[in-house]
Amino acid sequence: xxxxxxxxxxxxxxxxxxxxxxxxxxxxxxxxxxxxxxxxxxxxxxxxxxxxxxxxxxxxxxxxxxxxxxxxxxxxxxxxxxxxxxxxxxxxxxxxxxxxxxxxxxxxxxxxxxxxxxxxxxxxxxxxxxxxxxxxxxxxxxxxxxxxxxxxxxxxxxxxxxxxxxxxxxxxxxxxxxxxxxxxxxxxxxxxxxxxxxxxxxxxxxxxxxxxxxxxxxxxxxxxxxxxxxxxxxxxxxxxxxxxxxxxxxxxxxxxxxxxxxxxxxxxxxxxxxxxxxxxxxxxxxxxxxxxxxxxxxxxxxxxxxxxxxxxxxxxxxxxxxxxxxxxxxxxxxxxxxxxxxxxxxxxxxxxxxxxxxxxxxxxxxxxxxxxxxxxxxxxxxxxxxxx
Numbered sequence: 110x111x112x113x114x115x116x117x118x119x120x121x122x123x124x125x126x127x128x129x130x131x132x133x134x135x136x137x138x139x140x141x142x143x144x145x146x147x148x149x150x151x152x153x154x155x156x157x158x159x160x161x162x163x164x165x166x167x168x169x170x171x172x173x174x175x176x177x178x179x180x181x182x183x184x185x186x187x188x189x190x191x192x193x194x195x196x197x198x199x200x201x202x203x204x205x206x207x208x209x210x211x212x213x214x215x216x217x218x219x220x221x222x223x224x225x226x227x228x229x230x231x232x233x234x235x236x237x238x239x240x241x242x243x244x245x246x247x248x249x250x251x252x253x254x255x256x257x258x259x260x261x262x263x264x265x266x267x268x269x270x271x272x273x274x275x276x277x278x279x280x281x282x283x284x285x286x287x288x289x290x291x292x293x294x295x296x297x298x299x300x301x302x303x304x305x306x307x308x309x310x311x312x313x314x315x316x317x318x319x320x321x322x323x324x325x326x327x328x329x330x331x332x333x334x335x336x337x338x339x340x341x342x343x344x345x346x347x348x349x350x351x352x353x354x355x356x357x358x359x360x361x362x363x364x365x366x367x368x369x370x371x372x373x374x375x376x377x378x379x380x381x382x383x384x385x386x387x388x389x390x391x392x393x394x395x396x397x398x399x400x401x402x403x404x405x406x407x408x409x410x411x412x413x414x415x416x417x418x419x420x421x422x423x424x425x426x427x428x429x430x431x432x433x434x435x436x437x438x439x440x441x442x443x444x445x446x447x448x449x450x451x452x453x454x455x456x457x458x459x460x461x462x463x464x465x466x467x468x469x470x471x472x473x474x475x476x477x478x479x480x481x482x483x484x485x486x487x488x489x490x491x492x493x494x495x496x497x
Contacts, residue, residue: 115164116132116135116136116139116141116162116164116215117132117133117136119162119163119164119165119187119188119215120132120135120136120162120215122187122188124229124232126234127229127232128229131225131228131229131232134224134225134228134229135215135217135225135229135232136215138217138221138222138224138225139162139215139216139217139221140215140216141164141213141214141215141216142213142214142216143211143212143213143214144208144211144212144213144214145208145211146208146209146210146211146212147207147208148207148208148212149205149206149207149208150168150206150207150208150212150214151191151192151202151204151205151206152202152205153171153172153173153201153202153203153204153205154201154202155201155202156199156200156201156202157192157202158218158219159192159216159217159218159219160190160191160192160193160216160217160218160219160222161190161191161192161206161214161215161216162188162189162190162214162215163185163186163187163188163189163190163212163213163214163215164187164213164214164215165187165211165212165213166187166208166209166210166211166212166213167184167185167186167208167209167210167212168184168185168191168206168207168208168209168212169181169183169184169185169206169207169209170182170183170184170185170191170204170205170206171204171205171207172203172204172205174254174257182204184209185206191206192206283328283332286328287325287328290321290322290324290325291321291325293317293318293321294317294318294321294322294325297314297317297318297321298318300314301314301315301318331392331461331462331465332461334389334392334465344386345384345385345386345473346384346385346386346387346496347382347383347384347496348382348383348384348385348386348387348390348496349382350380350382350383350385350390350415350422350424350493351376351380351415353387353390353391353394354374354376354394354413354415354424355374356391357391357394357395357398358372358374358398358413360395361395361398361399361402364402365402365411368402368405368407369407369408369409370402370405370407370408370409370410370411371409371410371411372398372402372410372411372413373410373411373412373413374412374413374414374415375412375413375414375415376414376415376416377414377415377416377417380415380416380417380422381417381422381495381496382495382496383422383473383493383494383495383496384473384493384494384495384496384497385473385493386472386473389469389472390469390473390493392465392469393465393466393469393470393491394424394426394466394491396462396463396465396466397424397426397462397463397466397489397491398411398413398426399462400426400428400462400463400489401426401427401428401430401487401489402428404428404430404431404487405428405429405430405486406429406430409428409429409430410428410429411426411427411428412425412426412427413425413426413427414427417495418492420495421475421492421493421494421495422492422493422494422495423490423491423492423493424490424491424493425488425489425490425491426488426489426490427486427487427488427489428486428487428488429485429486430486430487431483431484431486432481432482432483432484432485432486432487433479433481433483433487434483438479438481441463441479442463442464442466442467442477463489466489466491470491470493473493473494474494475491475492475493475494476491476492477489477490477491477492478490478492
């Protein structure tokens with residue numbers, strides 16, 4: 110909509126010292142327009158050739174920083190002008206100007222603006238002064254932008270350094286974890302091949318070989334599962350989580366007994382089915398039980414509970430072992446993070462069990478919580494949605 114205001118009172122505020130004749134010439138070569146709130150008068154990076162003087166209302170000047178942040182630079186009011194840089198050289202707009210309220214502006218195109226500057230020394234002087242100020246402001250913004258980018262680069266470099274360290278530690282750990290069972294299996298196979306093992310010891314020796322090969326197989330499968338699970342979307346079906354949990358408990362009974370640890374399981378009834386993928390859920394629960402057994406003291410207990418709360422199904426695994434320190438807590442679900450030693454006791458593993466569990470629960474739109482106190486043990490609780 111086109112309207113008429115009294116620009117003769119506003120223009121002297123924009124160009125101090127302007128003569129009455131120059132005011133009239135400026136008005137004669139321009140148009141007065143009104144814009145509704147939210148209208149973009151100038152768009153950042155656009156090639157435009159219009160100069161504006163605000164006669165009434167307010168407009169906001171914004172600029173995109175670091176390709177994401179929209180920063181408010183200033184608010185323009187009656188007497189402020191903008192768009193002069195685009196008239197001086199053919200360059201994109203440096204910022205976006207949007208009507209904050211209904212705004213009335215005096216508009217000049219490049220040709221009309223050039224005519225005014227030729228006959229108006231006060232306008233030209235004001236323009237030179239304003240351009241100098243804005244160039245200084247742009248330099249300050251550029252320096253701030255560079256500072257922010259330098260900080261982001263430093264942070265990215267730190268993250269890369271941490272990832273490289275984690276990669277090296279992972280390769281070292283996996284070499285150690287694979288080498289031990291490989292050497293054991295290879296050594297006993299050589300004894301069998303060289304007929305050094307007596308017939309009475311053959312079954313025991315073969316069991317040892319099979320046990321170490323199974324450790325290698327489990328380790329490799331865990332690594333492959335962790336790497337590939339993001340690429341495969343499970344086909345969720347109604348799953349009996351109690352049955353899966355008891356299967357994991359039965360499978361770990363023997364291993365727990367070897368460490369003098371007892372596994373206990375309790376299930377609340379009735380228990381609904383959950384929506385999920387049975388194989389990945391079994392792997393997640395296995396990781397929690399394995400973690401609890403590993404960090405339990407000899408003669409300790411691991412309590413497994415399956416129940417419902419607020420219409421959802423949970424599985425909690427509680428140990429009474431070394432617990433988790435405040436320093437370690439933020440990293441326990443990170444891939445390849447693991448505790449190597451505590452109070453002189455060494456712990457094996459690659460540090461991928463909890464990472465697997467977290468990723469499985471995330472795929473199931475569930476939650477994984479931990480409660481722990483150093484020296485008193487830890488409780489991990491996974492909560493899942495009931496099947497509809």
